Amino acid sequence: MDEHIQELWTQYLSGEDLAPGDERELLAALRADPDLRAKLFADERLDGMLHAAGRGNEDADSFSRSVSDRLAAEGSGRKFISGVRKKVQVEAEQRQPASSTRTTRSLRRSRRSIEAWSPAALAVAAIAALVVLGIVFHVMTQKPPPDVAEKPPEKIQPVPLPAPPIAPVATGKIIGKLAKVEGDVVAIVKEKRSPAISGQDIVADQGLELGANAYANVALPDGTRIDVKPRTAIRQIADNENGKRIVLSAGSLDASVAKQLPDRPLIIETPNAELKVIGTKFSVLAAAASTRLDVREGKVRLTRTADNAAVEVTSGQYVLAEGTLELSVRKFGPPGGVITTKTGPIDSLAFSPDGRWLIAGCYDNNAHLYNTEVDEPPRVLVGHNARVRSVAFSHDGKLLATGSWDKSAIIWDAETAKPLFTLPCRGNIWAVAFTPDDKALLTGDFAKRLRFWDTRTGDELPAGADPKVNEVLAIEYSPSGKLLAVGGTKGNVVLYDADWLKERRTLKGELVIESVSFSHDETMLAVAAGNDVRIWNVATGKLLQTMTGHSQSVRCVRFSHDDATVISVSDDTTVKLWEVTSGNCFATLTGHKDKVNGLAIAPFGDVFVTAGAGQTIRFWHLDKFRK
Amino acid sequence: MPDEAKLIEQATGGSVESFSELVALHQGRVRAYIGRFVRNPDIVDDLAQEVFIAAYKTLNTYNGDAPLGIWLIGIARNRALTYIRDESRRRARESGKFETAMAEWRVEDVERHSDAETCDQELSAMESCIKNLPENSARLIREHYFNSRSSVELASSLGKKESSIRMTLLRIRQSLRDCIETRLSCKGA
Numbered sequence: 001m002d003e004h005i006q007e008l009w010t011q012y013l014s015g016e017d018l019a020p021g022d023e024r025e026l027l028a029a030l031r032a033d034p035d036l037r038a039k040l041f042a043d044e045r046l047d048g049m050l051h052a053a054g055r056g057n058e059d060a061d062s063f064s065r066s067v068s069d070r071l072a073a074e075g076s077g078r079k080f081i082s083g084v085r086k087k088v089q090v091e092a093e094q095r096q097p098a099s100s101t102r103t104t105r106s107l108r109r110s111r112r113s114i115e116a117w118s119p120a121a122l123a124v125a126a127i128a129a130l131v132v133l134g135i136v137f138h139v140m141t142q143k144p145p146p147d148v149a150e151k152p153p154e155k156i157q158p159v160p161l162p163a164p165p166i167a168p169v170a171t172g173k174i175i176g177k178l179a180k181v182e183g184d185v186v187a188i189v190k191e192k193r194s195p196a197i198s199g200q201d202i203v204a205d206q207g208l209e210l211g212a213n214a215y216a217n218v219a220l221p222d223g224t225r226i227d228v229k230p231r232t233a234i235r236q237i238a239d240n241e242n243g244k245r246i247v248l249s250a251g252s253l254d255a256s257v258a259k260q261l262p263d264r265p266l267i268i269e270t271p272n273a274e275l276k277v278i279g280t281k282f283s284v285l286a287a288a289a290s291t292r293l294d295v296r297e298g299k300v301r302l303t304r305t306a307d308n309a310a311v312e313v314t315s316g317q318y319v320l321a322e323g324t325l326e327l328s329v330r331k332f333g334p335p336g337g338v339i340t341t342k343t344g345p346i347d348s349l350a351f352s353p354d355g356r357w358l359i360a361g362c363y364d365n366n367a368h369l370y371n372t373e374v375d376e377p378p379r380v381l382v383g384h385n386a387r388v389r390s391v392a393f394s395h396d397g398k399l400l401a402t403g404s405w406d407k408s409a410i411i412w413d414a415e416t417a418k419p420l421f422t423l424p425c426r427g428n429i430w431a432v433a434f435t436p437d438d439k440a441l442l443t444g445d446f447a448k449r450l451r452f453w454d455t456r457t458g459d460e461l462p463a464g465a466d467p468k469v470n471e472v473l474a475i476e477y478s479p480s481g482k483l484l485a486v487g488g489t490k491g492n493v494v495l496y497d498a499d500w501l502k503e504r505r506t507l508k509g510e511l512v513i514e515s516v517s518f519s520h521d522e523t524m525l526a527v528a529a530g531n532d533v534r535i536w537n538v539a540t541g542k543l544l545q546t547m548t549g550h551s552q553s554v555r556c557v558r559f560s561h562d563d564a565t566v567i568s569v570s571d572d573t574t575v576k577l578w579e580v581t582s583g584n585c586f587a588t589l590t591g592h593k594d595k596v597n598g599l600a601i602a603p604f605g606d607v608f609v610t611a612g613a614g615q616t617i618r619f620w621h622l623d624k625f626r627k
Numbered sequence: 628m629p630d631e632a633k634l635i636e637q638a639t640g641g642s643v644e645s646f647s648e649l650v651a652l653h654q655g656r657v658r659a660y661i662g663r664f665v666r667n668p669d670i671v672d673d674l675a676q677e678v679f680i681a682a683y684k685t686l687n688t689y690n691g692d693a694p695l696g697i698w699l700i701g702i703a704r705n706r707a708l709t710y711i712r713d714e715s716r717r718r719a720r721e722s723g724k725f726e727t728a729m730a731e732w733r734v735e736d737v738e739r740h741s742d743a744e745t746c747d748q749e750l751s752a753m754e755s756c757i758k759n760l761p762e763n764s765a766r767l768i769r770e771h772y773f774n775s776r777s778s779v780e781l782a783s784s785l786g787k788k789e790s791s792i793r794m795t796l797l798r799i800r801q802s803l804r805d806c807i808e809t810r811l812s813c814k815g816a
Contacts, residue, residue: 052662
């Protein structure tokens, strides 16, 4: 490491202001060398850790008292504003040029007198240092015994307080665990609400509420796992002598249920139906007046609450319980699993969030909207003057977006299939995606721009950016909406913090990137790179797998719902299924007779669809190839 | 040594006295953890206080599967990340390019290196590694970090340039980091 840069770094780290030229030099060095940056930030962490460890004991008692005081203040209803935070806020308001951190540190340092140490003082200091160090080490692992502490700890006076605001959960019977929690998940116990965290116990009769970008995985002791999707409310999770019961008020979940005793089945109750499960894999989507059940394995019995009409749904089938319509068990997709089109080649595919609709972007300049439940001609979305390269549904299912090589994108009303706004771009549009809150549409074009459009007005928003991938070919938000991946002709994939479009990481490559796909747990990113599929670790930026086998360009990649499989489609006319852990291809599907461009995973079950130049849309069941 | 499980039980029932004992037991680790990412010691303490307040309010959700210290660090991670992200946004609005870039990189760094268990292991490894430092290095670390002697003060007392002290501290930290990484990788292996 360059000695001068090291010096600048230590100067910065000690809290001193750098001269503008030095700041520029250090900034350039850090920008140019990610390894150097990683090293120096590691140094900063260690420096901070050492400082904090050094402070750890010198005021442990006063710290504990401060916590008690704050608890007392909150308990008595007084609003407690930390003096320090307030000071920092004031500093921020005054827009002082130096950071609050460095200002405070400079003040602290200036308060200290600079004095030479006498030998006696040095000796005393050294002894004191040894004592303090001993205490620090000891307290790191346990409370110091009285004979080691500098002075006997003062007795902390109990502050009269009301009991904690939430009734103790621990008193309830523990029936499971929240194995993973992402985003805004609220645990509801005896009408008390508190933020849920990963690893937290689930007690009998507790509820869960998930926000727009949230996710939770419920793990029951018998091995049952339930993925709870965003915007879902579970009123009750119970386990008693009659079996397990989950009351799903709204939203959707994906369940893999371990074998239950016949007389103690798992029951899922929705607003208008009841599902009886002995042991199987299935998905359920519940709304106020309808329930959709998709079964991937085994069978589930659905009983409609209003009239006790009941059906058994087996592997590969689904049923929709709605109003008093006949309960009809169907196989997902068209008869024979193939839709033959007259649209010219198909470029892209997307499912609506409820799985009812499938949209295809086609070479005939139109998008075609297929009803997956009813065998009827598609609705045609007319508005573009060139091939429709990209299609997307909004997360709430109310809007559609199409991006075309006519250098425009169109936002459509999904219910009426009427255009709402036409968005003029400067280059052919290859990719469109709704932001996680659906308030904006993101377009990526051949003019090397990412552009945001207000979905309520159609106006361009000022947050556009150079995507740093040259021509944009692929964009995708991560399931939680926190990350955005962008790929293009430059060969790299740039991962952005989706909130403020700041680059987080670049995955380097040399081949054109036409498709990117996040795993559902957001730990991996699948990338279509030339003839290969590559899997990257999102957190570390390391390449995990390179899957080779296609003989021509890979056009689209997607993860299966359980992230165990990656599906790829290619110009070589095949669809390949890859095991993520080994990188091996375990199935090559050869139903298409021409290039395959489009791929979409149905929101429920194990179904995925593919389409391409051959003018057919094929429905496949993933589980069929896994066995 | 107090029985932590008993303290938790009493604190869950509303005993602030018991909770204060838990604070005393764990404050060092929580502050050290936050200190990894937040440089202003006053803000470290401020955030650490918030961690314990939040912990008190949700202590009933602690199930004992993981040690209480890890659970607390999990809360600390969220607080620290929120603070750093806010700070980064603020600096992006108010500061020059240098501070803005540093703040953004810091956010990335924190998100990458904030795993509670790893951090806890790092702290333990750091303790061991400090013990194994050569005496002169250990003394400098003690004086600077544990006795709050600035590099200016140390330079004055040791008759060296301040920049030399800073560089020496940097090199000691580098060797500490190597030691910590070795210990963690051995543990991982």
